[in-house]
Amino acid sequence: MRLDAKIPAGPLAQKWDRYRFELKLVNPANKRKYDIIVVGTGLAGASASASLAELGYNVKTFCIHDSPRRAHSIAAQGGINAAKNYPNDGDSIWRLFYDTVKGGDFRAREANVYRLAQVSNLIIDQCVAQGVPFAREYGGLLANRSFGGAQLSRTFYARGQTGQQLLLGAYSALMRQVATGKVRMFPRREMLDLVVINGQARGIVARNLVSGEIERHEGHAVVLCTGGYGNVYYLSTNAKACNVTATFRAYKRGACFANPCFTQIHPTCIPVHGTYQSKLTLMSESLRNDGRVWVPKTPGDKRQPSQIPEAERDYFLERKYPSFGNLVPRDVASRNAKEQCDQGKGVGDTRLAVFLDFSDAIQRDSRAVIEKKYGNLFQMYEKITGEDPYETPMMIYPAVHYTMGGLWVDYNLMSTVDGLFVLGEANFSDHGANRLGASALMQGLADGYFVIPYTIGGYLAGSRFAEVKNDHPAFSESMKQVQARVAKLLAVRGQRTVDDFHRQLGLVMWDHCGMARTNDGLKKARSRIQELRAEFWQNVRVPGTERDFNQSLEKAGRVADFLEFAELMILDALARQESCGGHFNEAYQTEENEAKRDDANFCHAAAWEFTGEDKDPVLHKEPLVFENVHLTQRSYK
Ligand SMILES: Cc1cc2nc3c(=O)[nH]c(=O)nc-3n(C[C@H](O)[C@H](O)[C@H](O)COP(=O)(O)OP(=O)(O)OC[C@H]3O[C@@H](n4cnc5c(N)ncnc54)[C@H](O)[C@@H]3O)c2cc1C
Numbered sequence: 001m002r003l004d005a006k007i008p009a010g011p012l013a014q015k016w017d018r019y020r021f022e023l024k025l026v027n028p029a030n031k032r033k034y035d036i037i038v039v040g041t042g043l044a045g046a047s048a049s050a051s052l053a054e055l056g057y058n059v060k061t062f063c064i065h066d067s068p069r070r071a072h073s074i075a076a077q078g079g080i081n082a083a084k085n086y087p088n089d090g091d092s093i094w095r096l097f098y099d100t101v102k103g104g105d106f107r108a109r110e111a112n113v114y115r116l117a118q119v120s121n122l123i124i125d126q127c128v129a130q131g132v133p134f135a136r137e138y139g140g141l142l143a144n145r146s147f148g149g150a151q152l153s154r155t156f157y158a159r160g161q162t163g164q165q166l167l168l169g170a171y172s173a174l175m176r177q178v179a180t181g182k183v184r185m186f187p188r189r190e191m192l193d194l195v196v197i198n199g200q201a202r203g204i205v206a207r208n209l210v211s212g213e214i215e216r217h218e219g220h221a222v223v224l225c226t227g228g229y230g231n232v233y234y235l236s237t238n239a240k241a242c243n244v245t246a247t248f249r250a251y252k253r254g255a256c257f258a259n260p261c262f263t264q265i266h267p268t269c270i271p272v273h274g275t276y277q278s279k280l281t282l283m284s285e286s287l288r289n290d291g292r293v294w295v296p297k298t299p300g301d302k303r304q305p306s307q308i309p310e311a312e313r314d315y316f317l318e319r320k321y322p323s324f325g326n327l328v329p330r331d332v333a334s335r336n337a338k339e340q341c342d343q344g345k346g347v348g349d350t351r352l353a354v355f356l357d358f359s360d361a362i363q364r365d366s367r368a369v370i371e372k373k374y375g376n377l378f379q380m381y382e383k384i385t386g387e388d389p390y391e392t393p394m395m396i397y398p399a400v401h402y403t404m405g406g407l408w409v410d411y412n413l414m415s416t417v418d419g420l421f422v423l424g425e426a427n428f429s430d431h432g433a434n435r436l437g438a439s440a441l442m443q444g445l446a447d448g449y450f451v452i453p454y455t456i457g458g459y460l461a462g463s464r465f466a467e468v469k470n471d472h473p474a475f476s477e478s479m480k481q482v483q484a485r486v487a488k489l490l491a492v493r494g495q496r497t498v499d500d501f502h503r504q505l506g507l508v509m510w511d512h513c514g515m516a517r518t519n520d521g522l523k524k525a526r527s528r529i530q531e532l533r534a535e536f537w538q539n540v541r542v543p544g545t546e547r548d549f550n551q552s553l554e555k556a557g558r559v560a561d562f563l564e565f566a567e568l569m570i571l572d573a574l575a576r577q578e579s580c581g582g583h584f585n586e587a588y589q590t591e592e593n594e595a596k597r598d599d600a601n602f603c604h605a606a607a608w609e610f611t612g613e614d615k616d617p618v619l620h621k622e623p624l625v626f627e628n629v630h631l632t633q634r635s636y637k
Helices: 012-022 043-055 093-103 110-130 162-180 245-252 285-289 316-320 330-342 359-365 367-385 440-461 473-492 498-513 519-539 551-575
Strands: 035-039 058-062 183-186 189-197 200-208 214-218 221-224 263-269 292-296 354-357 394-403 420-422 604-609 618-623
Touching: 012 110, 035 043, 035 200, 043 058, 043 162, 043 183, 043 221, 043 440, 093 110, 110 162, 110 440, 162 183, 162 440, 189 214, 189 245, 189 473, 189 551, 200 221, 200 473, 214 473, 221 245, 221 440, 245 420, 245 551, 263 285, 263 330, 285 367, 292 316, 292 330, 316 330, 330 354, 330 394, 359 367, 367 394, 420 440, 473 519, 473 551, 498 519, 498 551, 519 551, 551 604
Parallel strands: 035 058, 035 221, 058 183, 221 420
Antiparallel strands: 189 200, 200 214, 263 394, 292 354, 354 394, 604 618
C-alpha cells in the first residue's frame, strides 16, 4: 500500500484556495442523489451533518447517546483557538500554524496544519452567527485567554463551558436540518462494522442499543466522527462512553490506523484517589493562566501548603521555562510534574500531586475577578475534593486526556478506504505528537464546517457508484459477523466483570505505555495484554441478553476492542525508537530530560494496516516533509 497524502502543490498559503478551486463540484440538483452516513454527533459530526445537509445531500446521522447533545464534546471546558489577533499581541495565521507544528513536536503534516490555522477564523465567525455566547471584553470584542505552548492570547471561551456552548450551536444547526428532513437522526445506535463494496465504503452495520436489533444502512460515503480512544487506559478525563470501536472496526476493513501510541496526558487533573474510581476530572488548562504550579523544595515535606514559606517552594515550571512559565505545553508540564513526584516532592495523601495555587492572582486581581473567570471550575473542584481552592491551593496530577492517533487520512480527510472520511479526534489529525490546548475544538469544527463540505464533493463527483442496496451480500456477511461476536460475548458466562478486565488493562497501559515508556516495559505490556485478552474470552461475565437494552453488553464489546487495540498501541510505541511529544521513551531524552526526536529515522506518520486476526499488522510510513519550518529541538525556555 502506498500512502498518498494528496497534498496540493504550490506555496503553503495558497494550497487550500487553489485546491478548492480544482476540486470537482457536485451540482446542486445532483446533491440530493447522494446519501451520506455520518457516525458521531460531537463537534465534528454535528457540524459535518449540518453542513452537508445544508448543501443538499441526504444525511443519516448516528450516535450512541439518546441525544446528539450528549457527545463528549459537551465536556470541553477551556476554549477554542483562532488567529483573529483581537488582543493585538502578535498573532497571525502563520504564528498559529508555527505554534501548532512546534507544539506537535514536528510530527504533523504542514499543509493540513496551515489550512487549520487559516479556517480557524471562519469558525469563530460561524459560531458567533449561531449565537454561541463567547466571553467579551468591555468594548464588545470577543475576549481571549492563553493556553499552553503560545506566548499570546488566542483562545476564545465561554467561561469553563466552551464545548457545551459550541455543541449547542452545532446541534441547533443539525436539528434545523432534521426539521427540514435532510438529516435523519439515529440516536442510540452503535456502529459495529463498516461495509466495503468494490473497495468503496458503502455503509455501516449498527446495533440499536434499545431493542438490540442489528441494522444495516447504505450510503455513497461514510464519515466517521467517533472521537478519541483515551478510555483504553480505563481512567481518563474522557466521557465513559468514549471508545475505539468504530475506528477499530474500520481498521479491520482496510483503513490504516496512524500513530496510535501518541497519547496526551493532561497535567491539570484532579489526582486519582481510590482503587475503585471510574473517572478522572480535568481542571481546565485555562487555570494555568493565573494558577502557579509548585511543590515543596524538600522531598517528603508533609506540611500544609500555608505553612510552607515562599523560600521553601519550588515553582518548577517558572524556574525551568522562564519564557512560557506555567503555560508550557501539556506534555512538558506533565513530565515535569511526574519528575517532581518521582523525586519525592509530591503532595497530598498519595504524594502523586502538585499544587496549583491562585493566592497570588487573588491578591493581585481580587477574588471577584478570579471567580468571574473560573467560578464554575472552582465550584467543581470543591464539590469533588471538599476543599475550597480560593482558600487552599488545588492539587493536580497528570491524567490521560486526548489521543492524537487515529485513522490515517489524506488532505481530503479520506482514509485508506475510498469513501471513508474521518473527522475530529477520530482521525490521526493535525496535532502531531502532542496537541496544544484549545486546538481540538478548532480541528473538529474546521473538519466539519469547512473541510468536508468541499472534499466530499470532490470525491462524489469524481467517483462511479454501483447501485447498492442494504440487502447486498456484503451487508448480510457483515451482519452475520456482528451477530456472532455479540453471541460469543454473551456465551462466555465467566466470573469476572467487564469493568474488572478494563481496569486491569488500564493499569498495564498506564504503567508501561503512559507518561514514560521503556522498551522492556512495552514488551512486558504486550504479553500481559495478550494474556488478559485470552482470559477475557474465557472468563468474562456479561449478564442479560442481546434483544434488550444491555449496557454490560455494550461495554463488553468496547472493552474487547480495547484489548486488541492496546496491542497496536504497544507495537507503535516499540516501532518508534525516539521520543516526541506525548511519546516519551526513557532511552531517548536530552540532558535536561526533554523528549529527544530522531528526525533522520522517524520523521514520519506511522500507519498500520490490518492483515488478519492474530497476525502482526504491517507498518507503512508517510514521510513528513518540512519546507516552511525548521526542525529544531523544542524549547520553551
Ligand atoms: C474534559 C475535557 C475537556 C476538554 N476541553 C477542551 C477544550 O477546552 N478545548 C479543546 O480544544 N479541546 C478540549 N477537549 C478535547 C475535545 O473536547 C475533544 O477532542 C473533542 O470534543 C472531540 O470531538 P469529536 O467530535 O471528535 O468527538 P466526540 O465529541 O467524542 O463525539 C463522538 C461521537 O461519536 C459517537 N460514537 C462513538 N462511537 C460510536 C459508535 N461506535 N457508533 C455510533 N456513534 C458513536 C458518540 O455518540 C458521539 O456522538 C477536552 C476534552 C476533555 C476530555
